[in-house]
Amino acid sequence: MSYRLAACAEMLFLDRPIVDRVRALDERGFEVEIWDWSGKDLPALAATGATFSSMTGYLRGDLITERGQAELIATARDSLAAAEVLDVPRLNLHGTGLGPDGLPVTPGERVSGGDWIRAADTLRRLGDLALDAGRTFMLENLNRAVDHPGTPFARAADTLELISAVDHPGVRLNLDLYHAQIGEGNLLSLVDRALPWVGEFQIADVPGRCEPGTGEIRYPAIAAALARHGYTGVIGLEGFASGDPEQALEAFREAFA
Numbered sequence: 033m034s035y036r037l038a039a040c041a042e043m044l045f046l047d048r049p050i051v052d053r054v055r056a057l058d059e060r061g062f063e064v065e066i067w068d069w070s071g072k073d074l075p076a077l078a079a080t081g082a083t084f085s086s087m088t089g090y091l092r093g094d095l096i097t098e099r100g101q102a103e104l105i106a107t108a109r110d111s112l113a114a115a116e117v118l119d120v121p122r123l124n125l126h127g128t129g130l131g132p133d134g135l136p137v138t139p140g141e142r143v144s145g146g147d148w149i150r151a152a153d154t155l156r157r158l159g160d161l162a163l164d165a166g167r168t169f170m171l172e173n174l175n176r177a178v179d180h181p182g183t184p185f186a187r188a189a190d191t192l193e194l195i196s197a198v199d200h201p202g203v204r205l206n207l208d209l210y211h212a213q214i215g216e217g218n219l220l221s222l223v224d225r226a227l228p229w230v231g232e233f234q235i236a237d238v239p240g241r242c243e244p245g246t247g248e249i250r251y252p253a254i255a256a257a258l259a260r261h262g263y264t265g266v267i268g269l270e271g272f273a274s275g276d277p278e279q280a281l282e283a284f285r286e287a288f289a
């Protein structure tokens with residue numbers, strides 16, 4: 033195995049405070065994903081000595097509307113400052129596009145030309161900011177059927193198309209295979225197509241969003257494909273434990289052994 037494993041501190045060991053969850057994952061040898069950094073004690077998180085894999089890269093805004101774009105860029109700057117405290121390399125823009133007033137696209141519709149151009153422009157500006165700070169923004173595919181009804185750019189295929197059109201080294205895909213399985217399936221082919229643009233992978237099984245082996249995805253086959261491609265980046269368990277979190281982490285490790 034040449035890739036690195038991370039786990040999400042927002043979904044595991046939930047009976048403990050966040051700093052203890054981060055410490056627990058670090059002690060077990062995982063890099064750590066967190067979500068919204070605002071309201072968290074960043075110095076205390078940094079003092080755990082954990083290696084952070086990713087965190088949320090914005091608080092408000094969207095890729096398309098004029099006001100949303102300005103808000104997104106402003107809060108992305110704040111997120112980059114927070115990322116520096118924790119030395120988080122990748123910042124996630126999951127759900128971006130859902131501005132405070134909703135979006136000028138209806139679910140299931142393709143983004144129209146003008147919106148598409150503005151989204152690409154926002155992403156290029158974010159990419160410049162990220163590179164200046166030595167970090168990367170990632171756009172994440174989500175699923176609309178279960179977790180995120182109405183989210184634009186939700187499909188991995190569309191997200192990938194946007195990211196490859198933007199073609200900026202500061203903007204990459206956070207390919208979440210849990211979301212992709214619900215929305216699109218055909219995961220091995222998706223992995224092949226997406227790899228040049230991937231910032232990291234996130235995984236969980238379907239249904240239930242728990243550790244590998246609890247559902248329908250054959251993660252060992254995905255691990256074999258990634259190994260064949262020589263992928264050396266991060267694979268993050270962004271999922272719940274179906275029971276004991278220690279066993280969930282072990283199942284994750286075994287699936288990607």
Ligand SMILES: O=C(O)C(=O)CO
Pocket residue numbers: 124126172174179208270
């Ligand atoms: O909000 C979600 O469902 C995510 O996958 C965040 O990364």
